[in-house]
Amino acid sequence: xxxxxxxxxxxxIVKSTTKTKSKKLKSAITIGLFVAPALIVYTLYVxxxxxxxxxxxxxxxxxxxxxxxxxxxxYLDLLKDAIFWKSLTNNTWVVFTSVFAQIPLGLIMAxxxxxxxxxxxxxxxxxxxxxxxxxxxxxxxxxxMFDPINGMINQLVNVFGFENIAWLSEPNTALFAVLLVIVxxxxxxYMILFKAAIVGIPEELYEAAEIDGASxxxxxxxxxxxxxxxxxxxxxxxxxxxxxxxxDIFYIMTGGGPNHGTELLGTYMFKQAFINFNMGYASAxxxxxxxxxxLVTILIQTMxxxxxxxxxxx
Amino acid sequence: xxxxxxxxxxxVLAVLLLIFTGFPFLYMIxxxxxxxxxxxxxxxxxxxxxxxxxxxxxxxxxxTRYFLNSALVSxxxxxxxxxxxxxASYPLSRMKFKMNKVLFLLFISGMMxxxxxxxxxxxxxxxxxxxxxxxxxxxxxxxxFSLPISIFILTQFMQEIPKSLEEAxxxxxxxxxxxxxxxxxxxxxxxxxxxxxxxxIHLWNEFIFALVLISSPESMTLPLGLQDFKGEFSVxxxxxxxxxxxASLPIxxxxxxxxxKVVKGLAGGAxxx
Numbered sequence: 001x002x003x004x005x006x007x008x009x010x011x012x013i014v015k016s017t018t019k020t021k022s023k024k025l026k027s028a029i030t031i032g033l034f035v036a037p038a039l040i041v042y043t044l045y046v047x048x049x050x051x052x053x054x055x056x057x058x059x060x061x062x063x064x065x066x067x068x069x070x071x072x073x074x075y076l077d078l079l080k081d082a083i084f085w086k087s088l089t090n091n092t093w094v095v096f097t098s099v100f101a102q103i104p105l106g107l108i109m110a111x112x113x114x115x116x117x118x119x120x121x122x123x124x125x126x127x128x129x130x131x132x133x134x135x136x137x138x139x140x141x142x143x144x145m146f147d148p149i150n151g152m153i154n155q156l157v158n159v160f161g162f163e164n165i166a167w168l169s170e171p172n173t174a175l176f177a178v179l180l181v182i183v184x185x186x187x188x189x190y191m192i193l194f195k196a197a198i199v200g201i202p203e204e205l206y207e208a209a210e211i212d213g214a215s216x217x218x219x220x221x222x223x224x225x226x227x228x229x230x231x232x233x234x235x236x237x238x239x240x241x242x243x244x245x246x247x248d249i250f251y252i253m254t255g256g257g258p259n260h261g262t263e264l265l266g267t268y269m270f271k272q273a274f275i276n277f278n279m280g281y282a283s284a285x286x287x288x289x290x291x292x293x294x295l296v297t298i299l300i301q302t303m304x305x306x307x308x309x310x311x312x313x314x
Numbered sequence: 315x316x317x318x319x320x321x322x323x324x325x326v327l328a329v330l331l332l333i334f335t336g337f338p339f340l341y342m343i344x345x346x347x348x349x350x351x352x353x354x355x356x357x358x359x360x361x362x363x364x365x366x367x368x369x370x371x372x373x374x375x376x377x378t379r380y381f382l383n384s385a386l387v388s389x390x391x392x393x394x395x396x397x398x399x400x401x402a403s404y405p406l407s408r409m410k411f412k413m414n415k416v417l418f419l420l421f422i423s424g425m426m427x428x429x430x431x432x433x434x435x436x437x438x439x440x441x442x443x444x445x446x447x448x449x450x451x452x453x454x455x456x457x458x459f460s461l462p463i464s465i466f467i468l469t470q471f472m473q474e475i476p477k478s479l480e481e482a483x484x485x486x487x488x489x490x491x492x493x494x495x496x497x498x499x500x501x502x503x504x505x506x507x508x509x510x511x512x513x514x515i516h517l518w519n520e521f522i523f524a525l526v527l528i529s530s531p532e533s534m535t536l537p538l539g540l541q542d543f544k545g546e547f548s549v550x551x552x553x554x555x556x557x558x559x560x561a562s563l564p565i566x567x568x569x570x571x572x573x574x575k576v577v578k579g580l581a582g583g584a585x586x587x
Contacts, residue, residue: 028411030490049439050432052435108331134537134561134565137558137561144345145338152358193581196581245428247522269430270522279434283434296426
C-alpha cells in the first residue's frame, strides 16, 4: 500500500512538473507564432543586411563573384577621401538647417494655427500640403522653380533688381536651394507635432497668467515655450537622425553636384555602389552612416535617461 | 478698432506662410493646364488657360502603369504590415517573457536606421531570389521597414486596453489566439487606421528602394517613373507638371476627405503621449 501511494505521489509530482514545463513550452510556442512573421521579415531585410554590409566593407568587390579581403583598407581610404569629408560636412549642414530653420518655422506655423484670425482652418489645410507631396514630385517642381530662365524664383529675384542666378549650377547656391526646399517640405511635419503639444497645454495656465496681467509675449516665454521643450527635444532628435538619412531630394534636384557641392553620405554611397560598382567601398560608407545613427541614438537615449533620473522630465 | 488693428500683423504672417506653402502647388497646377507654346510665351501667368491635353498625354506615356504599380505594391505591403505588426505587438505588449524588452527594442530601433546600410545586401538578395526588377522585390523591404513604426504605434495602443477584458475572455475558455482575434483586434481599429495612413503615404512616395531594385519601365512605381519622365519632358514642362499633379493627387484627395485622421496618422509615430 505504502509503496503504491509513493508511486502515485511521485507520479503526480512528475505530472505537475511536466505540466508546468509543457505550459511554458506552450506559451513559448504561442509567443513564437505571434512574433515569427514579423521577426522573419525583419531579420531577412534589416538585421541580416546590416551584418552583411559590415562584412562587405572589408572587401574590395565590384558586386560580381567574390571580392578580395582588404581588411580596414576601405575605412583608411575613406579617411583620406575629400569627397567623403565634403559629404559629411553637407550632412552637418542639413542637420543645422533642420534644427535651426525647420523646427522654428514649424513652431511659428503651429502658433499661427491658434491665432485669433478668420479662416485659420483653411490656412492650416494649405500649410500641411508640402509634406503630403512625394519627394520626387517636390524635387522636380522646385528644379523648375529654380530654373535660370523659366523659373519663378529668378522672376522674383528680378523684381528686386538682381540678375538671374543659375541656382543649381553653382555649388554654394545649389546647397542653399536644396536646403530651402527641405525646409519647405518638412516644416509642416514639425507644425503638426507642435500643434499636438500646444493643444495639450492646460488652458488654466493662460487664464491664471492673464489674471496676473501677463502679455502674450510673457505668456509665450513663460508658459508655452517651456512646456514645449520636450517636443522641441524630440523634434530635434527626429531632425538629426532624419538628416543623416537624407537622400531623395538631393538625388532628384542635384544628384550631389555640381562638383560634389551638394554631395551627402547617402548620394555618395549610392554612386559608389550602383554607378561605380565599388560595392566594398560603398558598404564602408553605409556602415559609417549606420554607426553615426547608432551613436546619435545612444547619445540621446543616455541624455534622456539622466534627464529622467534627475526628475527634470516634463 | 484697436483689436482689429492689432490683428493685421497676424494676417500678414498667415498670408505669407500661405504663399510660401501653397504657391508652388498653384504654380504646378496652373502650368499643367497650359499648352506648351503658352508656357513659353507667358510662363508666369497664373491660370491663363484650362487645357487638359497634358493630362491625357501623360497617361498615354505610361503613367497609368506606374500608377497601378504604386497602388498595388503599397496596398499589399500596408495590409501585410497591419497583420504582421499587430500579431507581433500582441505578445510584446501583453505577455510577460524573458526576451520581451530585447525584441521590442530590436524592432523599434529600425526607426533610426539609415536605409543605405541595407541597400547592397537587399540588392544582392533580390537578385539571388530571382525577383530583381519585379514588384516582388519591393514588397519585402517595404514591409520590413514599415514594421518598426507600426509595432511602436500598436504596442503603445495595446498597452492601454484593460487587462480585465482579456481575463474575462480567458475564463470563457479563450486561448491567446482567441483573445487576440476576438478581444484585441476589434478594439485596435483607431491604431490600425494610423498605421494604414502613415505607411500608405510613405510607401506611395518611397523612392530609394525602387531606384535600386527596379530598372525596367514595366515594374516602375510612380516616384521612379516620374524621375524617368524628367528626361523625356525636358522640352515639355507643362507635361511634366501634369504628371506631378497626377502623382500628388491621391494623397491630397485622401487628405482633403479625412484631414484629421491623416494629420493624426502622420504625427502618430512621432508624438509620444
